[in-house]
Amino acid sequence: MLEVKITEDIRIGGKNPCFIIAEVGQNHQGDIEVAKKLIKAAKDAGANCVKFQKTCLNEKFTKKYLEKPYDSPNSWGKTYGEHKRHLEFSESQYRELFKYAQEVGILFTASAMDMVSFDFLVNIKVPFIKIGSGDSNNLLFLKYAASKKIPLIISTGMVDKQAVKTIYDIIAAQHKQFCLLHCISAYPVPFEDCNLTVLQDYKNTFDIPVGYSGQEVGTAVALGAIALGAKVLEKHITLDKGLRGTDHVCSLTPTEFQQLVRDVRVIEASLGTPIKKVVTSEIPCIDKLQKSLVMGCTKNKGEILYPGDVKIKVAEPKGLNALHFEDVIYKTLVYDKKEDEPLNEGDFC
Numbered sequence: 001m002l003e004v005k006i007t008e009d010i011r012i013g014g015k016n017p018c019f020i021i022a023e024v025g026q027n028h029q030g031d032i033e034v035a036k037k038l039i040k041a042a043k044d045a046g047a048n049c050v051k052f053q054k055t056c057l058n059e060k061f062t063k064k065y066l067e068k069p070y071d072s073p074n075s076w077g078k079t080y081g082e083h084k085r086h087l088e089f090s091e092s093q094y095r096e097l098f099k100y101a102q103e104v105g106i107l108f109t110a111s112a113m114d115m116v117s118f119d120f121l122v123n124i125k126v127p128f129i130k131i132g133s134g135d136s137n138n139l140l141f142l143k144y145a146a147s148k149k150i151p152l153i154i155s156t157g158m159v160d161k162q163a164v165k166t167i168y169d170i171i172a173a174q175h176k177q178f179c180l181l182h183c184i185s186a187y188p189v190p191f192e193d194c195n196l197t198v199l200q201d202y203k204n205t206f207d208i209p210v211g212y213s214g215q216e217v218g219t220a221v222a223l224g225a226i227a228l229g230a231k232v233l234e235k236h237i238t239l240d241k242g243l244r245g246t247d248h249v250c251s252l253t254p255t256e257f258q259q260l261v262r263d264v265r266v267i268e269a270s271l272g273t274p275i276k277k278v279v280t281s282e283i284p285c286i287d288k289l290q291k292s293l294v295m296g297c298t299k300n301k302g303e304i305l306y307p308g309d310v311k312i313k314v315a316e317p318k319g320l321n322a323l324h325f326e327d328v329i330y331k332t333l334v335y336d337k338k339e340d341e342p343l344n345e346g347d348f349c
């Protein structure tokens with residue numbers, strides 16, 4: 001499988017650990033100090049990257065859409081435009097956050113919600129750009145993004161497999177430095193809609209790293225994604241799930257995020273090899289509790305071992321591994337043997 005190079009030291013895919021993105025999105029409430037707290041929380045939780053959402057409102061939305069009333073407990077204004085303006089950081093605020101993330105020591109990026117935002121992110125030199133599910137049908141934008149040759153992580157919510165193949169073809173025509181994330185765009189996603197096994201299909205279809213962007217509640221599904229081979233994992237992070245905003249409900253607190261990262265690393269370590277074998281750590285238990293072949297009764301040299309004469313027990317010293325039961329019966333004893341004595345190679349012929 002191809003690897004995607006994010007920095008000199010960080011690659012996605014292959015045998016590299018899963019790349020974990022803490023998605024701040026708009027959980028900063030439009031407050032740069034909250035945004036900084038979330039950057040620090042992402043770093044402390046062990047995420048590889050912290051991500052925001054960069055939008056140029058007039059590029060992403062029509063004027064009419066921005067004038068639409070947004071009457072919702074999650075709203076920051078009377079209209080959708082007012083709401084989004086409250087949540088959008090300026091370019092200089094983005095630079096400040098980028099610098100802060102560098103000071104804290106965590107990769108920083110954003111999803112580009114339109115071409116103007118894409119150019120801005122290229123300009124400030126983020127290591128890669130995320131394209132969210134809102135653009136999974138935006139073939140013009142995808143072509144544009146591909147032409148810029150910057151690594152991309154692309155979510156695939158709100159479209160079917162045919163469209164995902166189209167996304168793949170568009171980017172792959174330019175380069176293969178991109179990942180596709182399985183994603184269901186609902187806030188929160190009901191568990192039965194997560195369709196996590198899509199990841200297996202992505203893995204079988206595409207020769208690039210695939211991952212998961214999860215909008216469901218909690219961490220269990222994300223961990224399932226790791227077991228299914230996700231090489232990128234994105235989850236929202238929040239300081240408080242009770243805050244105003246559409247995404248808090250499906251976000252993780254800093255403590256939960258930290259637990260998630262820890263659990264991801266445990267699962268990765270535990271996936272190991274598909275070849276079933278006895279491993280070194282089992283030897284003490286083999287020595288202590290694995291069963292072996294012993295005499296079921298006392299018999300003398302020259303007598304035949306019938307099935308009822310051989311028993312399988314935990315013994316000290318050990319006899320032959322009990323898997324050899326069939327090899328022993330109907331053989332002739334070459335020594336006298338007492339009940340419970342182990343049976344070893346050389347004891348019969």
Ligand SMILES: CC(=O)N[C@H](C=O)[C@@H](O)[C@H](O)[C@H](O)COP(=O)(O)O
Pocket residue numbers: 025026053074132133134185187215245246247
């Ligand atoms: C599809 C997409 O962009 N989804 C994003 C990423 O998950 C979300 O964060 C939205 O920006 C958010 O849910 C919008 O909420 P509101 O409409 O209340 O600002």
Ligand SMILES: C=C(OP(=O)(O)O)C(=O)O
Pocket residue numbers: 053111130131132133134155156157181183185213215234
């Ligand atoms: C919408 C986004 O992502 P996703 O589709 O993965 O939720 C985003 O990153 O802005």
